[in-house]
Amino acid sequence: MLFEKIKSDILAHNSYVIGAGGEMAVIDPRRDCQIYTNLAEHGDMKITKIFETHKNEDYVIGSRDLARPTRAEIFHGARENFEFGTGVREGETFSVGPLELEVLETPGHTMESISLLLRDRSVSDDPLMVFTGDALFAGDVGRTDLAGEDKRREASEMLYASLHEKLLPLPDSVIVCPAHGAGSVCGGNISDREYTTIGFEKATNKLLSLSKEEFVERKVNERLYEPPYFAMMRKLNREGPPLIYNLPHLRAYTAREIRSLLDRKAQVVDIRSPTSFAGGHIPGTLSIWRNGLPLYMGYYLNYEDPIILVDDFNLDLDHAVRHFVRLGYDNIAGYLAGGFAAWFKQGEEIERNGTWSPSDLAEHLDDPSIWVLDVRNVNHREEDGHIEGSHHIYVGELEDHLAKIPEERQIVVHCDAGFKGSLAASILEKHGFRHVTNLLGGTIGWKAANYPLVKEEEKPLSASPAL
Amino acid sequence: MLFEKIKSDILAHNSYVIGAGGEMAVIDPRRDCQIYTNLAEHGDMKITKIFETHKNEDYVIGSRDLARPTRAEIFHGARENFEFGTGVREGETFSVGPLELEVLETPGHTMESISLLLRDRSVSDDPLMVFTGDALFAGDVGRTDLAGEDKRREASEMLYASLHEKLLPLPDSVIVCPAHGAGSVCGGNISDREYTTIGFEKATNKLLSLSKEEFVERKVNERLYEPPYFAMMRKLNREGPPLIYNLPHLRAYTAREIRSLLDRKAQVVDIRSPTSFAGGHIPGTLSIWRNGLPLYMGYYLNYEDPIILVDDFNLDLDHAVRHFVRLGYDNIAGYLAGGFAAWFKQGEEIERNGTWSPSDLAEHLDDPSIWVLDVRNVNHREEDGHIEGSHHIYVGELEDHLAKIPEERQIVVHCDAGFKGSLAASILEKHGFRHVTNLLGGTIGWKAANYPLVKEEEKPLSASPAL
Amino acid sequence: MLFEKIKSDILAHNSYVIGAGGEMAVIDPRRDCQIYTNLAEHGDMKITKIFETHKNEDYVIGSRDLARPTRAEIFHGARENFEFGTGVREGETFSVGPLELEVLETPGHTMESISLLLRDRSVSDDPLMVFTGDALFAGDVGRTDLAGEDKRREASEMLYASLHEKLLPLPDSVIVCPAHGAGSVCGGNISDREYTTIGFEKATNKLLSLSKEEFVERKVNERLYEPPYFAMMRKLNREGPPLIYNLPHLRAYTAREIRSLLDRKAQVVDIRSPTSFAGGHIPGTLSIWRNGLPLYMGYYLNYEDPIILVDDFNLDLDHAVRHFVRLGYDNIAGYLAGGFAAWFKQGEEIERNGTWSPSDLAEHLDDPSIWVLDVRNVNHREEDGHIEGSHHIYVGELEDHLAKIPEERQIVVHCDAGFKGSLAASILEKHGFRHVTNLLGGTIGWKAANYPLVKEEEKPLSASPAL
């Protein structure tokens, strides 16, 4: 029996491959799906079945892309009106060679969410693994807020039932394979255990020991961010997204071309490091370091205007492009040929922002001319504490709360490490703030340098997700 | 928490990497160990501890190779006199960042075998995984024959105790990580489940439900082959094998050079397919197809004379070389430049053997001039049945039983698919058999073509492992 | 100034890249054209101009594929009615940054053939290089037979004029960059000099020292083979071939699927070695070893029915696919998953052919039951001599001359090495010849084993290209 977990890095999405007897099934495939066909070929297997555990909202599903060359059949929960594939119901079973997948309807995260219980009937009738989609994670459970505030209580109750009536009654020994790992935007607090079991989750996952009332209350009051691109994902994944086949080929833009495109709504994304952005960048561009792309592009990029990347040395751009493809940004268009140096060799204008180390900030903390802006997730601020006197707006909501920031002061932005701080600095600069400094190291560096974080919280400036 | 299973293909050896908090441990590393340092670098971790669950006998351990660049400490069971590393005892614990590994002494396969129980104390005191080395596999348990016939009963009793007193009492939910997967020469019947749990093994592994007496009887009478190279592995792995660092660089030999080396005991291995070997080969060379190398080279190659490879087009020889390195064949020397065509373009002599399809054999099965030789594992012969009238000698023991084969007849060798048959044909040819035919497809093809296998067994011609 | 020669291996097609000052031109691009855009990106250049020296007949041109992402302009000789690009005339010049390309009309091989003379005006008015297309090669000149027998004399006269009036008057120091190297089907006798000059060709190229009459006579009587696919290439390259972008993705076929496709006109090509084919193959399939694909597929494959590859271990199939794409075989469909072993593990029927070493043949040379068939290029047969008593039919014309071969005899086919011999054997088998043997090593091995070749030629059995 072949079993592989395919992790899409940073996005923390898991897809799974199981195979035996020359047949293979893929669960929740991603859109750049050659990895599955390669596994099939390497293992002398045919991909015959593809399962979607739910209508994913954080990436573009790859089912249709994978079905094209393989002619595999696509299955998903029957309670949603998908425009492709076949709906399945509780108790239906599907064979993959000698293996068997049984459908468990596990609504809550979405109405049509299913889990898939794996048995190898040639060995035993005992189940071996369960693919839980976004119902049960290692140390966490799925979000119940995405269908809207009005349906949140109902969704939470459904999820409680799914967990306690469908998943937890399984034998302790069943291995749990969820659709996301730690770092995903699909769960607030997913643990980084690569593998877990029903028994281990029952013993350690705090959400599972709550009473129904406690559970629902907790889920209804949970504060989670919803990147705007989720809406596009839901639409595409219901309709069946446009097919891609290979990664798109990027155009190499000259500095001159980019300057003229800036006026025509091109979305220029600077994927360099925070220090590189601080030392000089094209005015008005967005700073999202290469590893932050899957997590933050969905807050600030639209799906229409061409996206152009700026790097230092244009190394491994293919990897960056892959992130755009996974989130459906087929408007990724190209990059600045020659890197940022091509810009400054044209004698063009350059913007900068300041950088501070923790000790630089500590020295100025009482200075009334500075205004410290914390752009972390509000939960991290509350749990880990904050720098005394700092104000809070989440980086993903910064554009909605600009009026709260005093334009005449020196704005010292910080996150937990220094990368999201650079994104925030780029957004502030774009909106006319002229004196912005990014705290390199963020709260991690601040603590490492032995400065204190405090927990008495002033009221956060951004309304959501604090309810 | 980082967790990776590193599978050495074909050899079916598993090593494991766990890491958290900037620290990483490796369990049972293989000798081509850059994969571990790459993982560490990618994950921003330092490899600080290396564990050997037991004195492996089927490959050269990589502990010392990995300790060199990382300066990690090596640990192994204390009950064997290793010439490197530190011995550990029952109940000792080792931290890897926030993770903890607890030593369970689980003798039986070897005297110093240990298992390692993984906890993440930041989450729970419940154990999450157990690394069982060669004590417990998915669907099987370790061999107890390698210390010699006289110690077999005692070893089997010890293994029973290790299983029933140390491993099976663990919670059902604990994930089991053994040192080998299906196909390994270290277990007779390992299942191809990639992941399993204590609970699932308790429910499905037939060896675990036997009484102590039944278990010991079964183990004492189990028939397993021991490739001759195991002795070298045991010696090296106890002493600490010579360090390698990168894969060796192969010399390109001309046809002329190879012809002259043939007289000087070079070991020429033809890694082409059975049909390619049959259609023409260098006289006197050994046929081991590229994917059979790790399983069969250990029966027929020595550790002194230079090993030279013959391929058709010299594609991906690096992958082949890796197999030699893992088994300690540092005498891998080179390959025939230009492939086998370089040989025949020199006008050299060529040997051939015949090939038959199942229907060809069926047509001649009653012909008294043919003598059908089954070279499969004797267990497969007994379990799956055999071609009526065929004789049996295991391919790994063929050289010891040549006298039983009638030289004047046409020898039709077969295995289960046709690859080991080619190896057998090459050995027969080397010993003067002039009329050898390999059944392409072996018993698999034979059955697929709807010819019968029978189960009334004549006495096998090779003494061991039938006891 | 960037200068790169891009060699398409085996096909022996050369394309050229020149660039300076941020601009790049490509001359005679091949269809898998990412190599050019990679060079441009690496060198921070834009590809602005593409030149076709002539309407190539041996591969699908890549101009349109390359023009799509780069928006470069395509230029070609004006004397042919191309359905894309811009026609250019004698004396027109084109700048590529500081470089200049001047058009020399050099008809003969085709009517619209041009050469391009390169100057770097910033250095000197002296020309540095000339791109001669199929007019002048190292040691040879272009074919003049492709426009048909009736136009051959006129074409030869034109070529003489192009050479003596346009190219040879250039300074001795000018470096000659032709469209083909040794081994190309576009010249009978191209030397394998990677680089040459006008001066060196004047001194050494024997065709250039002939008088006009001698030259034309020689060209008119030259014997060259024309693979049938040339006609398709001419059509496509005039009309503008269909665009490809990336290499096609192959389907993995099971043995069962291939068996059923065999009846439905699939073209199954066995790309294994001659020995592998001889030792066993799918009945009725074509044997073209992987490196022979670009030279021989064009004789035996059509552009409609799906093409399926059979290999031993399916290594590096991408490289094989590239050859199909270059010749416009967009009907390349897939390969046998699991390699040839998948066929024989199904218990299917298998065909074989014999193989002989030179000494095997020598032993039987007087045996009246054998019939030796030489399938080499007739020019090689005449120049190098032949095996006494052998008959000649060129491998590319074998299907047209089957009636000349005695069906009841053992046919011993040979070429110069043993690969084309396997192709011939596969064709004979397909047409019912049951007893075919391939001479491994061919005439090269024969000579290496010190057997004689004779030069008294019997009349070849195949009419063309002997005129």
Add this chain to the structure above:
Amino acid sequence: MLFEKIKSDILAHNSYVIGAGGEMAVIDPRRDCQIYTNLAEHGDMKITKIFETHKNEDYVIGSRDLARPTRAEIFHGARENFEFGTGVREGETFSVGPLELEVLETPGHTMESISLLLRDRSVSDDPLMVFTGDALFAGDVGRTDLAGEDKRREASEMLYASLHEKLLPLPDSVIVCPAHGAGSVCGGNISDREYTTIGFEKATNKLLSLSKEEFVERKVNERLYEPPYFAMMRKLNREGPPLIYNLPHLRAYTAREIRSLLDRKAQVVDIRSPTSFAGGHIPGTLSIWRNGLPLYMGYYLNYEDPIILVDDFNLDLDHAVRHFVRLGYDNIAGYLAGGFAAWFKQGEEIERNGTWSPSDLAEHLDDPSIWVLDVRNVNHREEDGHIEGSHHIYVGELEDHLAKIPEERQIVVHCDAGFKGSLAASILEKHGFRHVTNLLGGTIGWKAANYPLVKEEEKPLSASPAL
């Protein structure tokens, strides 16, 4: 005939491979020499001869590394006392299959410099190519200053004789293959023609049309920089450098380890872009962007203390390491794991420098508090002009002239693009200058933004190479 030019990027070193008839020769191999053995294997050839045209001073030769696996013989000019290989003299010839290499003694650059004249005797007695080492380049000739000021006139006279008596008398059509291309530190003004000929050089190379007196005067007064590492290269290349085999494996250092190594003379090289360095860096480290490594490391790194690299994202470090190996820096030790972010996440101190665009500088040009420092090659300053009021010290000599720089002023450093300016800024900072700004774009950006360069030169502050 195989012919390949192997270009070592940035270093602009050329080595050459020629081969025919199964034999191959390599001329001036580099130290990471697997590329040659790969070519040999791919072409079914044996490397039998290695030639050193001269005792190279800008990189570590690879002859001995290449001779080890190939057992090829090494040849070099006889007029130097090498401790390995065989000395050769004028007129000696060496066969490489059917090819012939004839030795021409062409002293001047060094005393033992040789050129190698290539003939293919099977084609003609006319020579086809000449490998000129450092005697003749495209558009330039070799340096004559490296043996010391006192021998410079004599060396220049010898070079004149070598050129006019040995090389220029060759036929115009001979292709010239020099050991360096444009950008090399081994020639002041090498053209970027990838290929040239004797005839083209005679017509265009201005140094070749000078009289002997003019030529010698020109060479004696030529101003060239000599990186300090040349002395080490000369020593190693005469003695035979230590063998390497594969690229060294880098250690991953934590931020903590690097901080403690800083006090113990580790050489930390920041290979990020100028903006990234400006935005924040480890105090006291050297800024050499990744593509500047081969050209500038030799000025500022010693061969004893461990070298540690700092990057943003640790992409493609192998390529960077290759540069160190080629220049003999076997003390390359490792890199900062996690990139520069690992430093600032430790809360460590950070240094910055300013960056200016051309318009920023133009605005302040008359400000008496700034002091503009031009660190370009003095020849570029004189030929291209300079920014009015700027002072000149070559970046490679900055440490020798620090006293000339006013510490109390804001130092605005500039080069031609902005990269060497960052290196200069890092050196100034290391020596206590607190207020340093790098002009992004340098003179290229300055001109592109339409600001003037002037040519009235003030006396440069650095003594050499202005004589």
